[in-house]
Amino acid sequence: MPHDSHSKPQTGPALNAAQARALGALQAAGRPLTAYEVLDALREDQPRAAPPTAYRALRRLIDLGLVHRLESLNAYTPCVHEHDAADAGASQATLFAICDDCGNVREITDAPLARRMRQLAEEGAFTPASTIIEMHGRCGGCASEGGA
Amino acid sequence: MPHDSHSKPQTGPALNAAQARALGALQAAGRPLTAYEVLDALREDQPRAAPPTAYRALRRLIDLGLVHRLESLNAYTPCVHEHDAADAGASQATLFAICDDCGNVREITDAPLARRMRQLAEEGAFTPASTIIEMHGRCGGCASEGGA
DNA sequence: GAGACGAATGTTATATTGTAACCGCTGAGC
DNA sequence: GCTCAGCGGTTACAATATAACATTCGTCTC
8 A cells, every 4th residue: 555645635735644644643742752753653654664754754844834843852843833834034933932841842923022033133134034942941830840 | 181270260260171172163163163073173182082072061161151052053152242151041032143154153132032032931931941042044244145 | 558757755874963871080188 | 098079081872864875656758
């Protein structure tokens, strides 16, 4: 069974088997996954899959705006907002709040923040293509639990 | 020669030979250096130096607030502002504008940006410990040169 | 339908980045 | 002098990522 072309038409752009599997794994995990964790998920379908298969699927998902890469973790997380990847630099500024205790990641988009970033870029004659904002710290849940 | 305590008294805290050499290499480079490029610089003094020597020196310099790590490049750049590392999460928000054409990096600190980040964290009951803001794109110089 | 061609994917191998764990020196305190 | 703690050196390896080549598949042409 090489591939079935009628599997997931509703998502929008067609994803191949590896891409769909990778996205599913990321959505199911509830936490960021490394490329090699995604690879492990792909191997449930294709036991011989190798790293480039995972990296190519992830790149495609990122290009489609369905997944983000967290640079400070070398990990990947599904995007909870719908937006075009083409917007990444200009109008979007997505902030990730990463709890170093529980690993939870919150994705936040904020217009005033994006506006200020654009303004700073403009003042510096800089044309942004993509922006990374990652905050590490402690989420509310972990702060109230482990007071120490 | 374990360490000479009279090498650079004006910088503040004492740096050992490897740390001073690493910082010098970063300042001289004019662009971010990878850990292994810093290691090459260290080897001019200590030809047998191994990766942990470079990583330890870099970590120390980061802890002292003298160097930043650029997560999106896996590279390191000297800090042009004087500030305590302890501030990193709370009052400081340092933005790096990275030109993908020429590799130049500009370090920008901006109070309104930092304020908005703090506010967003607070609204989400999140306690930030450190924040990464990296903008990729094209600097003014490169935009005016290579119009294409 | 056979063959040529290009795009996508599979596969192998290796490059790059980073760290665990142990060793040995040096210097402080006794 | 002896012990011990801490730092830095060293070895070995783990984790992350990509280059380069082989194969497959679909499509176009004739």
